Amino acid sequence: MSISALWAAYGSEYLQALLTTWKLTFFSFGMAFVLGILITVARVSPIIPLRRFGDFYVQIFRNIPGAALLILLVYAFPKLKLLFPYATCVLIATTLIPSAFCSEYLMSGMNMIEKGQIEAARALGMSFLQMIRRIIIPQALRYSVLPMTNLLVATMLTTALGSTVPMVPRELTGLVSHINTHATGGVTAFVISAAFYCATAVLIGFVGSRIDRKVRILR
Amino acid sequence: MSAQTPVIEMRHVEKYYGDLHVLKDINLSVTKGEVVVIIGPSGSGKSTLCRTINRLETIGSGEILIDGEKIPEEGKKLAQLRSQIGMVFQSFNLFPHRTILDNVTLAPVDVLKRNKKEAQQEALELLKRVGVGDQANKVPAQLSGGQQQRAAIARALAMHPKAMLFDEPTSALDPEMIGEVLNVMTELAAEGMTMLVVTHEMNFARRVASRVIFMEDGAILEEGAPEEFFEHPKTQRAQAFLQSIREH
Numbered sequence: 001m002s003i004s005a006l007w008a009a010y011g012s013e014y015l016q017a018l019l020t021t022w023k024l025t026f027f028s029f030g031m032a033f034v035l036g037i038l039i040t041v042a043r044v045s046p047i048i049p050l051r052r053f054g055d056f057y058v059q060i061f062r063n064i065p066g067a068a069l070l071i072l073l074v075y076a077f078p079k080l081k082l083l084f085p086y087a088t089c090v091l092i093a094t095t096l097i098p099s100a101f102c103s104e105y106l107m108s109g110m111n112m113i114e115k116g117q118i119e120a121a122r123a124l125g126m127s128f129l130q131m132i133r134r135i136i137i138p139q140a141l142r143y144s145v146l147p148m149t150n151l152l153v154a155t156m157l158t159t160a161l162g163s164t165v166p167m168v169p170r171e172l173t174g175l176v177s178h179i180n181t182h183a184t185g186g187v188t189a190f191v192i193s194a195a196f197y198c199a200t201a202v203l204i205g206f207v208g209s210r211i212d213r214k215v216r217i218l219r
Numbered sequence: 220m221s222a223q224t225p226v227i228e229m230r231h232v233e234k235y236y237g238d239l240h241v242l243k244d245i246n247l248s249v250t251k252g253e254v255v256v257i258i259g260p261s262g263s264g265k266s267t268l269c270r271t272i273n274r275l276e277t278i279g280s281g282e283i284l285i286d287g288e289k290i291p292e293e294g295k296k297l298a299q300l301r302s303q304i305g306m307v308f309q310s311f312n313l314f315p316h317r318t319i320l321d322n323v324t325l326a327p328v329d330v331l332k333r334n335k336k337e338a339q340q341e342a343l344e345l346l347k348r349v350g351v352g353d354q355a356n357k358v359p360a361q362l363s364g365g366q367q368q369r370a371a372i373a374r375a376l377a378m379h380p381k382a383m384l385f386d387e388p389t390s391a392l393d394p395e396m397i398g399e400v401l402n403v404m405t406e407l408a409a410e411g412m413t414m415l416v417v418t419h420e421m422n423f424a425r426r427v428a429s430r431v432i433f434m435e436d437g438a439i440l441e442e443g444a445p446e447e448f449f450e451h452p453k454t455q456r457a458q459a460f461l462q463s464i465r466e467h
Binding site: 119125127 | 273300302304329361371375378
């Protein structure tokens with residue numbers, strides 16, 4: 001099938017799938033971002049068990065393959081009487097893994113902060129949480145806009161995990177599998193999805209570098 | 220609290236970095252309104268001494284008292300004590316992501332729970348007083364070193380400290396900016412602020428200090444009125460140190 005014939009037959013489904021990919025990406029990244037900040041605060045907190053937990057969390061979710069995590073969520077968790085809908089399983093997987101990377105990027109952003117500022121904050125009588133809120137996290141975020149942009153793209157690509165379970169509605173990669181089991185779209189069916197992925201990534205990259213320029217800390 | 224209670228008192232303070240003995244039996248007191256200047260060669264422990272007072276450096280043994288009270292080891296009480304002692308660093312350490320005004324108001328609002336509007340008003344007055352009122356809405360990187368350091372002094376003053384610690388406040392400055400920072404410090408001293416100053420600025424020490432302390436190798440070797448110390452240093456080491464400075 002040619003691209004135009006495919007588009008004529010499945011155009012609206014492609015748009016639907018694009019929307020699903022966007023939604024998954026948006027929610028996963030949003031939750032990963034919040035979770036990543038919390039984990040990072042735990043990792044630098046004065047409470048040692050909390051630090052250990054944060055490091056452990058990052059080691060686990062940074063290193064587990066997405067497919068393996070999804071298999072656990074779909075097949076193993078029901079045995080613990082935790083039965084989630086497929087879409088929820090995908091969302092959990094595409095949140096936990098990026099949250100670990102988010103924390104790593106924030107940690108490296110923090111390393112850019114001069115030690116003297118922390119001493120100044122201490123000398124002013126600030127508590128740990130006040131320092132985190134006012135001095136450390138705001139700067140770590142500004143230093144990590146570009147890695148976070150990459151993470152957003154990576155999160156989008158990770159949502160293709162949704163194609164490995166019968167999730168409804170389908171996302172871009174899931175739609176390709178669906179089309180290819182019903183018609184002979186072949187590589188062409190994927191080309192359309194790929195174009196959408198690329199266009200989204202370019203848009204993300206553009207917005208990311210704009211934000212980076214805007215919030216960059218003068219030194 | 221009696222009038223004699225020193226604002227800052229150190230009793231038999233010892234500190235080691237591994238095998239290195241960096242503070243040796245330090246006994247020191249600073250009473251209200253006094254300006255104590257610590258001088259001595261690099262590596263003599265002056266900065267370390269200064270930083271132990273608000274516990275940015277821990278000590279091995281001995282006691283440090285603020286207004287007669289021992290400094291707490293950690294937690295809320297330590298933070299509260301630190302908020303009462305102003306500190307000015309060699310490298311300014313302003314928060315680069317916030318404006319100068321925010322730098323001055325952050326701690327009064329967050330730590331002292333002061334009203335934001337009032338804190339801003341006072342901050343602007345303080346910034347004016349140290350001569351950087353026009354720079355309030357800029358970020359630190361847009362200011363010269365001298366302006367940054369004066370803003371850092373305003374940031375410390377905004378906490379209404381009982382005493383101010385200056386840890387080599389002019390050592391990172393270009394020569395023409397040193398004067399403007401020293402002028403602000405001189406004014407503060409004249410207004411009766413209790414100050415402990417670690418510096419290499421001998422003229423400042425001579426003019427402003429109520430007392431000069433000479434340190435070497437982690438120990439206080441000599442202590443006295445500035446005229447006395449600069450004209451008739453008692454120890455040979457202090458004589459040699461002053462001599463080496465005068466030669467230039």
